[in-house]
Amino acid sequence: MSLIIIDINDSEIRASNQDEIISRNPGYAVLKTDKIETGASAWKASRTNPRETSNKFWSQLNQDSLIIPSRLARHNADLAFTQLMAIYEETGQPEEVIFAIPGSYNREHLSLLLGIVESCPFSAIGLVDSAIASTSAIADSGEYLHMDIHLHYTVLTTIEVTDSVYRKTVKIIDNIGISEIYDTCAEYLSDLFIDQTRFDPLHHAETEQILYNSIPETLANLDIKTENNLDIHFQGKHFQIKLSPDTLLKKLQYHYDKIYTEISGQQTSLISDRLNVLPGFSEQINNHVVIDENTVFKGCFANMNTIITTGEGLSLITSLPTTTSPSIIANTATIKTRKSVTRTISKPTHVLIDNKAYLLEKNPIYISQAGKISRHNNDRNECSLHINDKGAELIPESNNTVRLNGNTITTGSSLEIGDSISISGSDITIKCIEVLTN
Numbered sequence: 001m002s003l004i005i006i007d008i009n010d011s012e013i014r015a016s017n018q019d020e021i022i023s024r025n026p027g028y029a030v031l032k033t034d035k036i037e038t039g040a041s042a043w044k045a046s047r048t049n050p051r052e053t054s055n056k057f058w059s060q061l062n063q064d065s066l067i068i069p070s071r072l073a074r075h076n077a078d079l080a081f082t083q084l085m086a087i088y089e090e091t092g093q094p095e096e097v098i099f100a101i102p103g104s105y106n107r108e109h110l111s112l113l114l115g116i117v118e119s120c121p122f123s124a125i126g127l128v129d130s131a132i133a134s135t136s137a138i139a140d141s142g143e144y145l146h147m148d149i150h151l152h153y154t155v156l157t158t159i160e161v162t163d164s165v166y167r168k169t170v171k172i173i174d175n176i177g178i179s180e181i182y183d184t185c186a187e188y189l190s191d192l193f194i195d196q197t198r199f200d201p202l203h204h205a206e207t208e209q210i211l212y213n214s215i216p217e218t219l220a221n222l223d224i225k226t227e228n229n230l231d232i233h234f235q236g237k238h239f240q241i242k243l244s245p246d247t248l249l250k251k252l253q254y255h256y257d258k259i260y261t262e263i264s265g266q267q268t269s270l271i272s273d274r275l276n277v278l279p280g281f282s283e284q285i286n287n288h289v290v291i292d293e294n295t296v297f298k299g300c301f302a303n304m305n306t307i308i309t310t311g312e313g314l315s316l317i318t319s320l321p322t323t324t325s326p327s328i329i330a331n332t333a334t335i336k337t338r339k340s341v342t343r344t345i346s347k348p349t350h351v352l353i354d355n356k357a358y359l360l361e362k363n364p365i366y367i368s369q370a371g372k373i374s375r376h377n378n379d380r381n382e383c384s385l386h387i388n389d390k391g392a393e394l395i396p397e398s399n400n401t402v403r404l405n406g407n408t409i410t411t412g413s414s415l416e417i418g419d420s421i422s423i424s425g426s427d428i429t430i431k432c433i434e435v436l437t438n
Helices: 076-090 107-118 130-136 178-197 205-220 245-260 295-302
Strands: 003-007 013-016 020-026 030-031 034-039 095-102 121-129 142-149 153-159 166-175 229-235 236-242 269-272 288-290 319-321 351-355 356-359 364-366 381-389 392-394 402-404 407-409 411-417 420-424 431-433
Touching: 003 295, 013 076, 013 107, 020 076, 030 076, 030 107, 034 076, 076 107, 095 107, 095 130, 095 295, 107 121, 121 295, 130 153, 130 166, 130 269, 130 319, 153 245, 178 229, 178 236, 178 245, 178 402, 236 245, 236 351, 269 402, 381 420, 392 402
Parallel strands: 003 095, 095 121, 142 269, 269 288
Antiparallel strands: 003 013, 013 020, 030 034, 142 153, 153 166, 166 319, 229 236, 351 356, 351 431, 364 381, 381 392, 392 411, 402 407, 402 420, 420 431
16 A cells, blocks of 8 residues: 655645655645646746635635635635645555644644545545654653744644653744745845836736745845845846845844744744744754754654554544654753844934935934924824934834834834835835945
């Protein structure tokens, strides 16, 4: 009997036959007139077909009607079935499958998944929590925090290892996923193209797709010590930008901080390879171990007898035997959660509004929705900016939405060169810049 293990994580659904990972596909689907395209090819067409694209059918596995009209699919479960069938064909038509399941899945999700499998030409013979499977392959006694990122959320699983490996708690951080990370990167890179080449890649669907396709490789290969180049070729023209790793990290820090606040200094953090590829993420966490992409599969194959369920009905396995050959040992000492990461980053000296530069000083400047500058606060002002001992700071001054690099802020936020500030209901964009003097 041929057997594979499928790791359900829609940022990249992976399948292994024990020897190697034989399938990698993100949870994307493009609903065309005559077929549904899923996986990597759908991801590469998602920006040129935005109205026909779905990427939430795994995170919202249900039978609610699709917003996208199609005679080929009625709901998210149909899209999940279509992608499972594509993986089935890609992996050589296995007869049996074990599913590694994210901690975000509840009973309804699992029941629907098994219902989908009943319509497939293979049998599901086991369900296991993916964080438990990974930890069981490597960890000695102690408490761990397993961290993994999906397309639209991050899953933090607290795990205790004693005479067994068992799940204690699961924390879901919504709206902190690969999709949101890529959107932030795309906005930053687009701003750089506009500033450096006067070309906006987000203005054309084709170049928007090229830009998004470049993000995974850009993040994976980012050299945080030097400037990096990014190129786009379009209609016979070549556009190139230089991107600053420090500024990009500043943009991503908003997402990272949402995760960092949930980390306890008394746990050893197990960071998935999906999270580790994000620049600067792991280096800010003390007491961590990066998990290899094959670890979840090693844990599954090592515990087949425990995971495989015989008879009617499958139950999710959330406890496995402890490995006899651990490669990591938990650090039980109380330590600081975050490392102190030292970077040389210049602070903005001015803000640019309608091509006019305004000096930032200790005394705040106030900005209205229309972009008017004032040195005195009044009920028309939306935000203020000033210099303090730590650098430049932005403070919302009304109930209107103020965004920093596309992210809504409600409290004071520090600023870096290149940051963009926008106000709901206004077309004004405020850029943070440094004016050099001799």
